[in-house]
Amino acid sequence: MLDIKKGLENLKAHIKIAPEKPGVYRMIDAAGTVLYVGKAKNIKKRIVAYSHLNKLPRRLQQMVAQIERMEFIVVENEARALLVENELIKKYSPRYNILLKDDKTFPYLMINVEAEFPRLSKYRGSRKDKNRYFGPFASVAAVNAALDILQKVFLLRSCRDNAFKNRQRPCLMYQIKRCSAPCVGKISVKDYQELVKKAIDFLEGKNTDIQKELSEQMEEASRRQDFETALVLRDRIRALSIVQARQNVEYSGLVSADVIGVAEENGLFGIEIFFIRSGQNCGNAAYFPTQTEGAGKREVLEAFLGEFYSNHQPPKEIIVGVEPENADFWQQAVGSKIVYPKSGNKFKMARFAEQNAVDAIRRKVALEASVKTNLEAFREKFGLPRLPQRIEVYDNSHNQGSYAVGAMIVATPEGFDKKNYRTFNIKYTENTHDDFAMMREVLRRRFDKMTPENKPDVILLDGGRGQLNAVHEALKDYDLEGIVIIGISKGPDRNAGKEFYHIKDQESFELEYRSPLAFYLQNLRDEAHRFAIGTHRKKRAKSIYRSLIDEIEGIGAKRKADLLKYFGSAQDVAEANIADLQKVEGISKKTAEKIYNYFHN
DSSP: OOOHHHHHHHHHHHHHHOOSSSEEEEEEOTTSOEEEEEEESSHHHHHHGGGOGGGSOHHHHHHHHTOOEEEEEEOSSHHHHHHHHHHHHHHHOOTTSOBOOOOOOOOEEEEOTTSSSOOEEEEOSOOOTTSEEEOOOSSHHHHHHHHHHHHHHHOOOOSOHHHHHHOOSOOHHHHTTSOOOGGGTSSOHHHHHHHHHHHHHHHTTOOOOHHHHHHHHHHHHHHTTOHHHHHHHHHHHHHHHHHHHHOOGGGTTOSEEEEEEEEEETTEEEEEEEEEETTEEEEEEEEOOBOOTTOOHHHHHHHHHHHHTTTSOOOSEEEESSOOTTHHHHHHHHTSEEEOOSSHHHHHHHHHHHHHHHHHHHHHHHHHHHHHHHHHHHHHHHTOSSOOSOEEEEEEEEETTEEEEEEEEEEETTEEOGGGOEEEEOOSOSOTTOHHHHHHHHHHHHHHTOOTTTOOSEEEEESOHHHHHHHHHHTTTSOOTTOEEEEEEOOGGGOTTOOEEEETTSOOBOOOTTOHHHHHHHHHHHHHHHHHHHHHHHHHHHHHHHHHHHTSTTOOHHHHHHHHHHHSSHHHHHHOOHHHHHTSTTOOHHHHHHHHHHHHO
16 A cells, blocks of 8 residues: 655655755665656756645656655756666666657768768768768668769769778779769869768758759850760759759758657557658657656657657757747757747648657557457467467578577567567587577577566477477476477478467467468568578678688688788678788788789689
């Protein structure tokens, strides 16, 4: 029974000693569990609001009733408070915080501006200060489309540094007028840097006269009767026209903005974010925060702002359909202007984002209903003790015993949980032709790291009765209570849809041909197979050049290690010229020529 009076007394006791500075506060119960993590410009003023119980939703009233003590962290400003809060939320996953499952990494365009001839490329990962980044783009397709246009307009190189250094004649990109070929001196450093500057200005929305400049250059080339140059300039103008034609009138005037819509339907919240860069829609993404019971749109939006922009680069402007409680605080914390429009194009854009959030909620509900229906049928048909929350599917892949890997995928009622996919390089199985032995190794290594949080309800194996028995034998010393292990083997003529299903101490059986449940289980198995094959191919590709180095006469283990350390990969060793090979300690000119000739003959 919660004692709200005692919790309130504990809260008020901590209000008296709370600092009147920016920082982060933690609410903790009698068991030492963190209930809530919050941030504030003034901690004392913020937590006073929790003492007014009649103004709090039921969810937060229950939280106050459980407060035993509070802890405070004072920081220098709001931006730091945002980062610390996000770190603590990720660490503790407090019960009363609205949580955002943000495992998306968005692609960017990157220009390594410190290079003599900077490269324009796609990039995904942590951003380094020395380079310039433009984005994010919501999908690979969106960033590819932008890269395609920019290459046509600005002729910046996209090749890797090693290929650039070793190029002796222009590549295909120069032939098709998508690169200015700085690798072989077709353009001076000064002129190339001017192209880089124009590309950056364009990506930042600063230069609106590029098309005019190109038109003037085309006319001048025509007057000189340099028709080849005029044709190249014409194609660049056409590419730029495509970009401008794609620009939506509603986005005009926006240099860098995110548009965020928040919607609620049947107790489920959805958030849709659109990325607008240089007047172009770079795509959108949907999020579905959890632990939102009793929360309103404003609270959900603020939780999203805090978690999202602590992990992603903010634009110059954030357009929202719900006004934050303290816009000035959020602008300082996020480092971006927060705009709450009440009319005009920005208002329409915010409403459009909200409608997309509603549509995303409805799609999610429909999808989960379909998955849930299949899971219910799965539970009933296979006699599972409960509706499975975590299904693990395993498969092996190898090439006649070489490059052997095991793979595990995870499925939940929300769909495939790719964040929890795992691969296993086969280390201990001597005979990698033995699929049973490989599966035993994979399962043992997986179960050695099993916790109550990641314990599966169901294990699906791509194999028949023999595989099933081998796995049960391998896991006999582990806690298998509540776990059902199922083998799936091919049916007659390996016909999809006519598989046999095997469970220990039960007769093998088939599912109704082409039933929704059969399709669902086939989809799980096919995803595991796809993941295993993909992992195997990557491992094999990485090994090809490495194994070729081993075959070069006179290259021992130390020299091989020095080469790989210097160049980063065996493929880059294969592409290096003689002069670069000599830069590696211990590689003489004669040895460098031997390596170069080996790969180039």
